[in-house]
Amino acid sequence: MNVHASHDPSRFSYYMTDEFYQELVSDFSDWQTEDRVVLDVAERDQFRSMLEKESRLLDRQRFEEWLDLFIPDCTYWAPSTRDQGDPRSEIAVMFDDRRRLEDRVYRLRTGHAWSQAPASRTTRIVSNVEVFKGKTADLRMVRANFLISEFWDSETRILTGWAGYRMSFGSAGWKISAKQINLINCDQCIRIPALFSEHIAMRGRLLIVGGSYAASELASSAREHGYDEQIVIVSDEGELPYHRPPLSKAFLKGQAEGPLPIKSEAFYESNRLDLELGLKVTTIETDTNTAVLSNGARISFDTLALAVGARARELPVPGADLRNVYYLRSVADARALKAAAEDATNIVIIGAGFIGLEVASALVSPQRQVTVVEATDRLLGRVVAPELSEFFRLAHTRRGVKLSLSSEVKALEGDNGAVRKVLLKDGRSLEADTVVIGIGSVPNADLARQLELECQNGIIVDSQSRTSRANVFAAGDCTLFQGAFNSAGSRLESVQNAIDQSKVAGAVIAGVDKCYESLPWFWSDQYDLKLQIAGLPAGATDRIVRFGTDSQISVFHFFHDICICVESVNRSREHMSARRLLPTGKVTRGRLEEVDFDISALMTR
Known part of the structure; x- marks a missing residue:
């Protein structure tokens, strides 16, 4: 023909x-x-x-x-x-x-x-x-x-x-x-x-599975870019999509009464975004493009977006299922941990990443001993330079947190079904009436596997959040991708990534030709210290440390002569300048030396 x-x-x-x-x-x-x-x-x-x-x-x-x-x-x-x-x-x-x-x-x-x-x-x-x-x-x-x-x-x-x-x-x-x-x-x-x-961008119902930044921003972006068909968000949590970073900080300190919604209920109503809260998508029927919910309801769709995030990595040791052992991923987790901490006297935190150290800074007090157990030899070892690891080691010990580095957990021991001790492989034991586990996360890929999507420590997507299956998109913590500032390909867990990637996904679903090219950035609040990171240090060939007071420090990472990442503490102006300048690829060692590594000074040059 x-x-x-x-x-x-x-x-x-x-x-x-x-x-x-x-x-x-x-x-x-x-x-x-x-x-x-x-x-x-x-x-x-x-x-x-x-x-x-x-x-x-x-x-x-x-x-x-x-x-x-x-x-x-x-x-x-x-x-x-x-x-x-x-x-x-x-x-x-x-x-x-x-x-x-x-x-x-x-x-x-x-x-x-x-x-x-x-x-x-x-x-x-x-x-x-x-x-x-x-x-x-x-x-x-x-x-x-x-x-x-x-x-x-x-x-x-x-x-x-x-x-x-x-x-x-x-x-x-x-x-x-x-x-x-x-x-x-x-x-x-x-x-x-x-x-x-x-x-050809298809019209029809858009089904978004998930209930955090990625889901909310994806729906909002699709509407903003002209997607006028029905949009349904299905979340297994009963709350409106809410801000999660405060859960390990202000919420545990009692400075916040409940989760702060990302967007108000009125926003979802005015933008015709249908919310199905407290329900889980259990099955995707690929032959009919239908999602089956935990209550038996069925939702057909034309386009599917997975914003399913990640779940806490479980500690694979005996006793991990005892009472008063907590993970922290949701507001329900935070509420349970906060209630337990009120009467706790010995809290052991397993894992010295962002979550573990933020929880330690929120819960340590003269009435509560907090001990952090870390399998590697330094804090934040997978995310920051050694100099920053040492900076935060001193910060926590000065404030009364005990650190047990290069220590692996053998088992948790209990009494009457509740945790009482943390047993280490070197023979030591730590008293514990509350245990918090923060050893990383695992992407939620069950639905992706049902759809036979390509996965590798996350759902593999391209720069437009497209998966390996037509009309199925994914965004946020559950995805693995390569980008202009993530050339090695990795799964990024940050509010910035979830928001920016989802905005692109929503635009693409609405028919806009757009790619995700944002510079990654992160932050962590511990005590009065704000750690901020612009860029990724992976692949760096050298670094320069700019020391300051006990509450300030910066580390500049270079790939040969080009600065690719800036880690800083309590230097917000420097961080914002790095976010503006690093994407240009023109921040060289020589230019930084001219201004004594005050990257903010380059903003006016």
Whole structure:
């Protein structure tokens, strides 16, 4: 079967059969196909009035913008309504005959799916509208072509059709006096490779699984970039998506009464974001694009976004299931730990990463002994330079925290089902009435495995948050990706990454061509010390330490001559400058030496 690429190289590619192309050009015998209309001001105003009446797909503001843009170029659109229930009803004519193929594909807000295809895999695309003179001055002929498309894993099936309108001018201005709509039957449907679907953003329900920054920001971004179909967020927590960093800081200190929502309930309502809280997606049925929830409910979707985050890595030793042994990932965890800590006298924290040290700084007091057990020989060993590890070692010991480095846990020992001791492999034991485990996290990949997505310590995504499966996206702590500032490919757990990556994912789902290129940055609050990191030190060939007081220090990491990461404590101005300047790739050792490594001074150069 031959396929016409275009009847005119400068116009939209029709992707239609030879037979249908001939049928199109011979339709409406009174069309003068070489005589395009140039609308004068009066005609344009009359068309505007008619189009406003006919329009049902665009809100007034956007309609006015598009009308102003395209009417001068002799193109316009108007919907056609047939009998209710007819699969051809509300086929809409969209315009645009100048942009590239990717930009000419528009998604319709409403309408019926092709009757022989699953609704969740069908979209309708209409383009290439032209206005021509009729046989008399009071006639206009409008021609448009449309596609009804089915999206499958291996191919995209496109059913072509055409719509014709006869416009007549009378006392009330221009109006549609006749409509004709034809569809080609299924046997003549064109099949092209699935690669084409990369240029076609589907309309339909967006299902987001997850309930933190990634889920909230992805939904918000999709709406912001024009995604007008239904968006459903399913979260296994009963709370509105909330800020998690305070859980290991202000919340444990009693400085915050409850979780602070990322966005208000009114925001979700005004943006038509449907929340299904306290429910878990247990199964994804790939053959029907349906998610099964823990209460038995079923939600079909056209596009799926996994913002499922990560869970605490469990300690694989005997006794880890005793009472008063806690992990910290959710507000429920934080509430339980806070209640237990009120009566605790000996708290042992296993793991000296961000979570462990933040909890230690929040809970240590004259009435409570806090001991941190770490398997490696320094604090924060996987995330900061050795000089910063030593800085925080001194900070914690000065404030009464006991540190047990190079110590591995053998078992937890209990009495009457509650933890009482932490047994170490070197034979020592630590008294403990409360134990907090913070030894890292594991990405939630159960649904990804059901979908047979590519995973490797996370769901592998590209710079647009696309997974290995069409119309399935992922963002946040659950993803592994390579980027401009993450060339080695890693899974980043940070608020910044979850927000920025999800904003890109939402935009891409809405049809915007955008890539995630943000510089990673992190922070940790311990006592009155704010650690801030801009960039990633992985691959650094050298580093320079800028010492300060007991509460200030900075470490500059270099890849040869270029600074790629700045770690600083209580130097917020320096951190903000690093976030601005490092992406340029122009912060060299020489330039920093000129300003005595005060990177903020480079902002004015």
